[in-house]
Amino acid sequence: MNFFKWKESFEIGSVEIDLQHKSFLELLNCYYDSGSGCTRDTVGKELLDTLNQYVRMHFRFEESLMRTAGYRELELQKKQHKYFESLVADLQASHAKSKPDVLKQALPLLRDWFLCHILEEDRKFIPYIKINPSK
Amino acid sequence: MPHFINCSGAFSVDSKEIDDQHLQIVDILNLLYEAKQEQSLVTRRHVMDMLKRYTETHFSYEEGLIRAASYPGMGTRPLSRVDDRKDQEACAVCDRNPDLLTEEVFEFLKKWWIDHMRNAERM
Numbered sequence: 001m002n003f004f005k006w007k008e009s010f011e012i013g014s015v016e017i018d019l020q021h022k023s024f025l026e027l028l029n030c031y032y033d034s035g036s037g038c039t040r041d042t043v044g045k046e047l048l049d050t051l052n053q054y055v056r057m058h059f060r061f062e063e064s065l066m067r068t069a070g071y072r073e074l075e076l077q078k079k080q081h082k083y084f085e086s087l088v089a090d091l092q093a094s095h096a097k098s099k100p101d102v103l104k105q106a107l108p109l110l111r112d113w114f115l116c117h118i119l120e121e122d123r124k125f126i127p128y129i130k131i132n133p134s135k
Numbered sequence: 136m137p138h139f140i141n142c143s144g145a146f147s148v149d150s151k152e153i154d155d156q157h158l159q160i161v162d163i164l165n166l167l168y169e170a171k172q173e174q175s176l177v178t179r180r181h182v183m184d185m186l187k188r189y190t191e192t193h194f195s196y197e198e199g200l201i202r203a204a205s206y207p208g209m210g211t212r213p214l215s216r217v218d219d220r221k222d223q224e225a226c227a228v229c230d231r232n233p234d235l236l237t238e239e240v241f242e243f244l245k246k247w248w249i250d251h252m253r254n255a256e257r258m
Binding site: 015020133 | 166170188
């Protein structure tokens with residue numbers, strides 16, 4: 001069973017952003033399926049590195065869209081993004097120290113935070129986006 | 136990490152819409168460069184796809200403007216801008232083989248987009 005299942009109701013109306021949100025949550029699924037990275041294995045480390053790189057790319061992209069659109073809540077978003085990046089960094093540190101309990105607790109937190117952020121914050125800036133390519 | 140291309144305001148044209156699209160594409164190129172430096176295959180593939188979609192949308196928009204301004208009677212006849220598709224060809228080749236996304240390809244893309252933004256002033 002998937003740790004997270006994407007639903008259409010999570011879409012916020014931008015093909016690009018929706019695709020990235022979905023991909024990020026799929027990466028979380030991959031990590032969960034790999035045994036939550038509870039062992040100090042290479043697969044878990046590579047997935048965490050990918051997760052970290054992907055989330056940073058995604059946030060920089062969103063911030064770039066907001067900057068171009070002159071979105072007023074950009075600074076708030078940047079703070080929230082930074083906080084989430086620190087959670088992922090903590091997860092990497094826990095993995096390196098082989099702390100399975102921390103990892104198990106962290107995954108639902110990452111999932112729930114990300115989902116809340118999508119539904120509550122990201123939805124607000126979609127009407128401001130000017131360039132919205134289709135798939 | 137320093138940006139691969141810095142161009143805020145340097146290549147501004149009279150259209151805010153075009154300026155915004157150019158800045159967006161430059162930001163995506165910077166993200167692609169960052170993904171390449173970090174050797175992140177998954178991220179790189181996603182950014183490549185994104186670059187293709189944004190480039191396609193941007194070209195269609197510019198071509199629509201050119202068509203409307205210069206050739207009001209040309210209807211749906213395709214507009215030939217072969218040079219403007221070169222960067223897409225470069226991306227398509229690299230997409231098939233990520234190892235081909237070398238510094239030289241990035242330099243080509245950088246030069247190509249800077250030339251494109253300069254030329255957009257003459258549109």
